């Protein structure tokens with residue numbers, strides 16, 4: 164990552180906790196056209212149902228959004244770190260909505276990373292394809308009233324991908340991860356990270372068998388019961404730009 168201008172100040176430190184002190188005065192020229200700069204503000208333990216993680220909280224200079232990295236194992240200065248980029252979805256992740264499969268994607272990714280020697284999940288605060296919770300609910304409402312996917316998409320607006328990947332790239336650089344194995348089905352995500360100077364040594368397909376996480380999703384889909392596919396047979400807008408590939412049992 165020597166071609167990243169600000170990398171000079173993102174020095175390797177002994178522990179994750181030391182990132183907070185290192186970043187106290189961090190203020191670089193930023194990543195991407197919007198000059199996104201993030202700094203690590205706090206680090207703590209976060210045992211989860213998927214495994215043991217440490218939670219790293221980032222402050223973002225552009226819009227004050229607080230992004231999170233869940234870190235499993237020792238990633239500082241490492242190469243080939245298994246990495247997943249997840250976009251926030253309050254309705255799916257926290258409330259269990261089945262209008263999307265975000266929660267399944269999150270659960271499967273965390274479970275997978277917890278089984279690796281080390282890995283990270285970036286939880287990016289870009290609710291509703293980065294247009295916010297309120298607009299996402301408005302788009303849901305439009306779909307409820309029969310708008311097709313294209314029109315609802317227009318109502319939603321399109322995600323500002325450049326900004327997303329700039330934040331993610333800086334977060335990876337801040338963690339002093341030297342290269343990532345990206346858990347994704349989306350080659351564009353790989354290209355974008357590389358464009359921002361993050362070496363991607365491998366792409367790991369996010370393909371999962373039917374399991375406890377996605378059983379309900381699959382059943383719902385199979386029965387077309389009006390959740391993921393509405394009564395007119397129209398699919399809902401995928402909220403993650405990188406849908407997981409689900410392989411049903413049998």
Ligand SMILES: [Zn+2]
Pocket residue numbers: 169189190191192193199200201333
């Ligand atoms: Zn910076």
Ligand SMILES: [Zn+2]
Pocket residue numbers: 252254255256263264265266402403
């Ligand atoms: Zn969602």
